[in-house]
Amino acid sequence: MTTIDFATETSRITSRPAVATRVANALLNAFQAWKNRRAFYRLGEMSDAELADIGLTRADLHVAIDVPFDADPTVKLRAIASDRADTIEDLARKVA
Numbered sequence: 001m002t003t004i005d006f007a008t009e010t011s012r013i014t015s016r017p018a019v020a021t022r023v024a025n026a027l028l029n030a031f032q033a034w035k036n037r038r039a040f041y042r043l044g045e046m047s048d049a050e051l052a053d054i055g056l057t058r059a060d061l062h063v064a065i066d067v068p069f070d071a072d073p074t075v076k077l078r079a080i081a082s083d084r085a086d087t088i089e090d091l092a093r094k095v096a
Contacts, residue, residue: 030070
């Protein structure tokens, strides 16, 4: 066996697990996005007071639903709620 043959076989051997890992990660990410999207739809069933308790408004749900289907709307909601909390804290510090 020459060095070239060995190098070719090695690259084939190492690339198979990498491809399998990428496929597995893609499936796992799609499944997680699907679960989060289902949880997101349950937020729409909450009252406005319940949404306010977790730092969201009904309008935030309408903004977050506009993300592409393969994206996770809960990530957008987290960013919205975090920005709102930071803004409220900044305003409270200015008043105090």
